[in-house]
Amino acid sequence: MSFSRRFLLVSAAALGLAPAAWARDAKPAANALDFDAFNAADDSLALSQGAKSAAVARAQILLDRAWFSPGEIDGAFGQNMQRMVRAFQRSEGLKESGRIDQGTWAALRSASDAPLLARYTITEQDAAGPFEKTPADMAERAKMKALPYQSLGEMLGERFHVNPGYLKRLNPGVKIAAGSEIVVPNVRESKAPARLSQHLEIDKGERVLYVLDKDGQLAAGFPISIGNEDNDPLPLGTLTIKNAVDNPSFTFDPRLLKSAPQDAQKAEIAPGPNNPVGTIWLGLSKPHWGIHGTPDPSTVGHSETNGCIHLTNWDAERLAKVIKVGAKVEVQA
Structure with missing residues (x-):
């Protein structure tokens, strides 16, 4: 058995595929891994929340490359992915089912044909x-x-x-x-949609940050965690981006955090990907609030924060590349 064929069988098991199906469709290559089998696998069946499979991983990669981020790629169809599927469907004029049907697969595939x-x-x-x-x-x-x-x-x-x-x-x-x-x-070479504008929307209930195009239509989306309503809630209405900082430090001020220990002291935390605000800070016109990264990408979209809007570090970095100081941020319930 060739190395590439062994790789496909092992990967099939790891990703939740039946090895027999991979063996049937695989075309062994002499000196390289055969990625064609992953790309060409049957994606005709609908996917919905709760699914775990290689098809889910393929859809997550395609969503990520289209700038509708599922958060961490993990082969599991969770809430973040469902939100992004709905957002992607809205952007493409498809029925917003939150399920990946044949029409959604076709739209995702047409957006990018690079190996997954x-x-x-x-x-x-x-x-x-x-x-x-x-x-x-x-x-x-x-x-x-x-x-x-x-x-x-x-x-x-x-x-x-x-x-x-x-x-x-x-x-x-x-x-x-x-x-x-x-x-x-294969997500590192994805390009920003050409039609992005300087207008963001934050949907507090959906826990999603949207980027609109110049016509006010949805062009990109990212899952977010957001502060709870008991600790300096983010008001509805219009804010602006006031400043942008790469690789920021973080001032820990226990007076601003209800969850801080009573004896905690104010402290300055050095920059780095495991800094509490991650690798990017986009400060908002509301004092002490910003859009930023996080050292805990698995929690994004699933947990409340002490304040601010958390994205994964990679999504915060992508957003910072296309959004400028002065951009409008519309906050909705």
């Missing part, structure tokens, strides 16, 4: 880090000169928009280390 998986060789520079555990206590974090990634797996997960555990499932038996060739979602 790519191969990446981990470099010595990647593996060198630095990596350091992030303390839970803010006073201990304040002693650190930077808040880097905690592991190589975490870094690669953020780079390729994939849950670190799912990255391991994509690469069974492969050591995540310098020199290893790994399979990753």
